[in-house]
Amino acid sequence: MTSVTPIAADAPETCCTPAKSAVSTQEAARMATVFKAMGDPTRVRLLSLIAAGEQGEACVCDLTDPVGLSQGTVSHHMRILAEAGLVEREQRGKWAYYSVVRPTLDAAAAALRTF
Template sequence: MSLPTTIEARACCVPRVTSSLTVDDAERVARVFKALGDPTRVRLLSLIAAGEGGEACICDLTEPVGLSQGTVSHHMKLLADAGLVTREQRGKWAYFALDRDAMDAAAAALRLS
């Protein structure tokens, strides 16, 4: 039995995917998007981005999100582990800044080429 000419003439099973992320890159990107999957963490990133010099002290992040310092510290650890923020200890306070390269890489992972 033969297929109709219109179907036979089509290129069947031509690879449409020309590149993909490596397994390591996919795991790294997944950690980033998992960290971004929580609204509180997205808000924290927004607060840091809006902070003077693009950074914020942990002490300035608790009130705007309405959470304890311990809970905010936990969220910030997840963001730091995902590579989205850098942490600098200044005396007893931790200051966080966005890692612009990591943010750009996360956005690039979604771009179509």
Template sequence: MTPTTIVAAEAPETCCTPAESAVSAQEVVRMAAVFKAMGDPTRVRLLSLIAAGEQGEACVCDLTDPVGLSQSTVSHHMRILTEAGLVERAQRGKWAYYSVVRPALDDAAAALRAF
């Protein structure tokens, strides 16, 4: 039997063309904060309650009973949603009122569609 000579094909210098991100690095960080804020079931529930509220807003005092949490815990969740840009806060006397920032939700949906 005659030995067979195997010739290795030349390997390309790179395995593939580097992919370009659909979103900028800055946008990735911002959207990660938004998705992290929405990654908690309580915060999603709070967003839903606020959106369904009269005139698209809700007082923090009206959010505690539906989620079964103390006012301070609800305020903590609302701070996270506010920092993520998903809600806006307005102080009226001693109560804080929140409204959903619809463009922020639209941006989050658009970011997912970009993938």
């Protein structure tokens, strides 16, 4: 699984506040997945820590201390962020480096502006 459906970058051809129509149920669900992933203080913090990291990335071992949670819990949160398409995982040696997926963030921000 782990579909990673990045909110849909549609927005057909709109101009300025042009007779909006409500989003479909499925689109609402996809948006909610991303927002729900960011709906936890710890995950917001994790995302922020990763973005603030050296190359905009960080491994789990760098994250457990700052958030003050067990390694297992952090790993769990990373999984949720990854499934929402907010971060990407890259195995380097025995470390797992996570980096922020900017397009997803941008799509989410854009989606917010459509309301």
